[in-house]
Amino acid sequence: MGQFNLIDIFAGCGGLSEGFEKKNNFNVLAAVEWEKPQVQNLINRMVTKWNINDAARRVLRFDIQRTKELVSGWNNDPEYGSHEGLDKLLNQKQLDLIIGGPPCQAFSVAGRIRDENGMRNDYRNYLFESYMKIVRRYQPKLFVFENVPGMLSAKPGGTPVTELIKTEIELSGYHIIDDLKTHAQIDLSEYGVPQKRKRVIIIGLRKDLYPNAQEQLKHFYTEHLPKYKESIKTVRNAIENLPKLLPLDEETKINGKRYSHSFSNEVANHIPRFHSRRDIKTFQLLAEDLESGYGKYISSESLKQLYTQITGKTSNIHKYHVLRWDKPSNTIPAHLYKDGLRHIHPDSVQSRTITVREAARLQTFEDDFEFISSAGDNYKMIGNAVPPKFSEKLAEALEILL
Template identity: 55%
Template sequence: MKKIKYLDLFAGCGGLSDGFLQTEMYEEVAAVEWLKPQVNTLKNRLQKKWGVSNVDRSVLHFDIQREEELFHGWENDKEFGDGVGLDKLVEEAEGIDIVIGGPPCQAYSIAGRVRDKNGMANDYRNYLFEHYLNVVSRYQPKLFVFENVPGMLSAKPGSGDVHVTDLVRSGFDSIGYEIIDNLKEAVVNASDFGVPQNRKRVIIIGVRKDIPSIDNKHQEILQNFYNIYLNNVKVEKAQTVEDAINDLQKFKPVQSDPKKKIAYEMIENSGLELNWHTPRYHSERDKGIFKLLAKDIEDGTNLYTNSKEISKLYEEKIGSKSPIHRYHVLRRNQPSTTIIAHLYKDGNRFIHYDSDQSRTLTPREAARLQSFDDDFEFLGARGAVYQMIGNAVPPLLAKKIALAVRSVIDELN
């Protein structure tokens, strides 16, 4: 079977790409990412897991906004070094079949717009899809996969009244691609595909209008993707937090030492020992709060299962008021709440369900909830690791999307 060749834009640490490669139906021609820890992690994964030998050449550490250099190559850049550019890599591959990826989602997220005083209306990330569009226009793949948050369906960049989705639709239409008429049909939940996490995302696929075999059946093919091919790869039963992380090594609280940043020690012979399965430092006060909240659920008391009571607890324990819901214990018998990049700054909304451990998620637990394989190594400092995990497309969701995309490509051929 001839493999489908793709470009991965805004690649991050490679969650989307990893899922596509797991199907053994796809071949990565090039990836573009501008954050160094993510680039290092992606290169390491492609080389060690997937046997890609030219990662220093094919993984482009570069800013996608600098398009001329991105396409033609660059030299002696202070931040990004040297790169051959996409044109050379695509030419050597004799073209590409699809483009995958999605611009950073913070500017489209409802949570992000709430935190920003201008609703993130002027955030440059609102316009990064234009660079995605320009890459698609240049290389004319049969199909593209564009991933983002549901918040993009209501986002309005700048000071105008035009929705991002209108700009996306008109942009792709102008370069000869069609997307589904009703974008609400493009919203999927990762938990439906076996990921132990409620994570809603918009998955937009677009097909090139001038492919002879389509014969004006674009919307029919797009409907098949969402209503048949994706449905065929859904699971019957959702995976829970306990399903995902209960076999991992457990920890017990010890006296917090702020100088040494020690607050926990591992319990021997209680599970697997894996890369990045280490708790972050927490103070005695915070550990007490985590224990109280987890115990409240374990005992069925449920005093702190609404935002009003949690806000009162926060004010009592911390001594200040907060306008947002600060704490959340993950329910052991349900999928996790959405793993987010903000986890690198604040893990209090991701408290472990085991009150005896009195802690928040480790990076490896977050990776498990994102469906990363245990042999996926994350390179960089703890904050960068949490961030790349939270920003990633769950590889299992990506794999299911890749299988459904394959069915569409078969229709196009």
């Protein structure tokens, strides 16, 4: 079994690299991320779980668009401080792979619907170019590029993003599978993730090292990676055994913070959001409707009408969704930090939305992965992450190409 060196770009809190860390033959030499809470959580995880004592040096908090400085180092930046840069950090070590997923909001269908310009002018459409600059500089054997299925239909500036990406990758000296739509879309629920979550996983192989790249990639996607599939996991599998958090008879304050529910210190991050009495009654109503089998609030139309009845507001999309015990969860999104109404706990007795720990479990983070930022930041980084259970399977599968 060989040893493989990698760097993680757009690392977030480390969901993608977590799976590689679990395989003893992968060494994460560096990670790049620009958001401070994510960096703090990633460093904490690397130190406390993986005993990487120089994690604060290995994790570079910086803007990848400033690629020259990222590589050569920067000093006394008002936002990012100082760092020696990737070149000195890597110290001419052979890099076997680069992994990462540029921010996906600008590629997502939902994001394009919400933005009046369809996110055509969003800078995040072009961050893959910065990613590829790093690939070109260090020339790994292969790279992994993760993103949302919406990228397959995105057209920033009127040009399909897949054409832009393929051209950039080819010019950089790498091959990717010809038919991304057929082969690179992966349903993560088939790999033990208790959640409906589809992602595009693009693998690039260096042309000079893989003369039969198309054949090897097709074999990887159609025959090898599917060997790691497992039976569908459900919300029940993921969160049923967590301590129950029940509505309080009246709200309480602890250290100035309001609580509407009991909470547990048995498991880290298992503290519910504060909910109004109105919302608690609504959550109970919706969960009881499912438990009883009555199904009054199953359709989108009935849920929209209920929302209007309760709030006096109208919405083009239904705001409420109760998780189903015996099915995978709906997708855990980054905007869960703003709104938990589409992730209501299925137990009517608890009458609440899901906690940070429940979101983490649905994303397959282990309970010893403690999130140390505000609840809002924690929800956001969990929703943006690659589920570690899938990334571990991906890491093991990639060994056939390394």
